[in-house]
Amino acid sequence: xxxxxxxxxxxxxxxxxxxxxxxxxxSADFLKLKEDTEMSVSFxxxxxxxxxxxxxxxxxxxxxxxxxxxxxxxxxxxxxxFDDEExxxxxxxxxxxxxxxxxxxxxxxxxxxxxRELGFLAVHGFLHLNGxxxxxxxxxxxxxxxxxxxxxxxxxxx
Numbered sequence: 001x002x003x004x005x006x007x008x009x010x011x012x013x014x015x016x017x018x019x020x021x022x023x024x025x026x027s028a029d030f031l032k033l034k035e036d037t038e039m040s041v042s043f044x045x046x047x048x049x050x051x052x053x054x055x056x057x058x059x060x061x062x063x064x065x066x067x068x069x070x071x072x073x074x075x076x077x078x079x080x081x082f083d084d085e086e087x088x089x090x091x092x093x094x095x096x097x098x099x100x101x102x103x104x105x106x107x108x109x110x111x112x113x114x115x116r117e118l119g120f121l122a123v124h125g126f127l128h129l130n131g132x133x134x135x136x137x138x139x140x141x142x143x144x145x146x147x148x149x150x151x152x153x154x155x156x157x158x
Contacts, residue, residue: 001028002090004040009100012043016115023119026154027126036090039129041122042097049099064102065121067128070094096125112158119156123147 003024005017020041028037046062054060056068070092098121107117127143134140151157 001025001033001035002038004038006040006042008042008044008048011100016118017043019115020118020122023154023156024122024126027123027150030150030153031130033130034091037093038090039093039126040095041125042095043100044097046099046101049097049102052097062099062102064099064106065125066097067125068095068097069129069131071129071131093126093129096122096129098122098125110158116151116156116158119151119154120147123150 001024003021005021007017024039024041049064049066050060050062052066053063057063057066071094098118100118103117103121104114107114110117124147127147132139132143132146134143
């Protein structure tokens with residue numbers, strides 16, 4: 001999978017960014033995604049994610065993770081399909097934004113490492129990009145069970 005990782009804060013180490021890429025590659029393999037699948041992850045501060053949360057979700061507060069799945073259809077949107085069999089376009093899942101400040105706060109609150117919290121948020125956002133949600137109890141159980149299974153298999157246990 002082709003993953004673009006952007007650290008807008010310039011506070012993550014090269015190793016932390018590489019760890020996130022390895023975890024997301026592992027997650028893509030876990031879900032058996034095609035090699036030419038694409039996505040991006042932006043690491044930002046609370047101020048940056050608050051603007052996105054306000055502008056796109058109507059909530060003027062910082063949050064931990066926001067996902068924008070390109071395959072989700074909103075109201076009054078039509079599906080765009082490219083049927084060029086000779087040169088198919090790669091599948092672009094969308095974008096994930098993670099507040100590293102919220103990740104640090106939550107790691108302390110939940111009593112685990114920053115790396116585990118960052119990984120949790122990355123996998124959570126990744127699953128949203130792949131159509132999982134937690135609006136209904138059944139959906140929540142399916143998504144959270146899969147999230148735990150991926151994190152445990154990768155070795156990022158609580």
